[in-house]
Amino acid sequence: MPYSQEIYHIAKERLSERRQQALRMADFNREQLFKEIPRLSEINSELLSIGAAIAKAVVTNTPGENDKLRQLSEKSLLLQDDQEKLLEAHHIDKAILEPHYYCAKCGDTGYIEEDNRTTVCDCLQKLMADVASEQLSADLPLSECTFENFSTEYYSKEPDAMGKIPYNRMTNIYQYCINYADTFNTHSKSLLMKGGTGLGKTHLSLAIANEVIKKGVSVIYTSAPQILSKLEREHFNYRYNEQEDTFNSLLKCDLLILDDLGTEFVSDFTRSCVYNLFNSRILANKPMIISTNLQLEELITTYSQRFVSRLIGSCDRLDFIGEDIRTAKK
Secondary structure: OOOOHHHHHHHHHHHHHHHHHHHHHHHHHHHHHHHHOHHHHHHHHHHHHHHHHHHHHHHHOOOOHHHHHHHHHHHHHHHHHHHHHHHHHOOOOHHHHOOOOOOOOOOOOOEEEEOOEEEEOHHHHHHHHHHHHHHHOOOOOHHHOOOOOOOHHHOOOOOOOOOOOHHHHHHHHHHHHHHHHHOOOOOOOEEEEEOOOOOOHHHHHHHHHHHHHOOOOOEEEEEHHHHHHHHHHHHHOOOHHHHHHHHHHHHHOOEEEEEEEOOOOOOHHHHHHHHHHHHHHHHOOOOEEEEEOOOHHHHHHHOOHHHHHHHHHHEEEEEOOOOOHHHHHO
16 A cells, blocks of 8 residues: 555655665765875775776777776776775775765665565565654643643542542553553553543553654554544545555554544444454554543444454553542643
8 A cells, every 4th residue: 555645755764864874974984084094095086086997888889898897807906905005004994985874775775686586675664654654643731631741640549439539540541651651562452441431541642652752753643533534534635545544554553642532523434434444453462542522332333343352452541530630630
């Protein structure tokens, strides 16, 4: 499933900048080295001259060129040997003369040769996924939702009707989320955050996002109404390429956070999207964080027993309890 041309071009620009930076750094290292050891500069100039002469000889292919090519090649090898000995004498790794690309596999070009065909390198695929994540999560309020500014003091320390103490439950959930973020990897277990409105589900899911992004993890945060409405518009307006691009982004990112599941306008189309998205990521062993205000019975009624069974079996469940803390803060 391809990405849009816009995403492709942005990713290619970033990759090109990586390559140019590696080349600039290699040029800088060579210049510094040539200043310290002038003979290296002379050898480099001679090798460049020989390389140009070899290329010309190959193109002209006139009689006697084979002897000339042999002589040039021998001279080149001698110069390379002199260069290596000079570097060894100064305890310098010869790798300093070469660019150090971000991706050694493709040299930051984005493409590799495999089985006599050109294929897209993993690094370009990762960059496109990152760009797509950024676009879908452009308005992510990360600075407002951190572990540091989350307080369990707003939760009651008195038992509720079920005999459970909200403060204790939420302190445990808070610590669980911190540990989840600390130990997160791209195959971590998915989470189901369930509970009433205003209990901190969005805050803690974004706090997790805040931390894992620092590890270079690609994250998409979106609300169920927002993303399902987008997919629906693209589908029923026959913008199938855009729909495929959106769905591909949701599948490819390292962590998908789907907020407010159950508050969207529910239809056969949205039910199918939710199930396909969740099932595809679970099969790919890619984690999700899903938050919902619905109870399990309501989830079954809204979606299906099959979906909820898959959801519970694949996720660690965090049941948020207490009163709306936004009211308490006010």
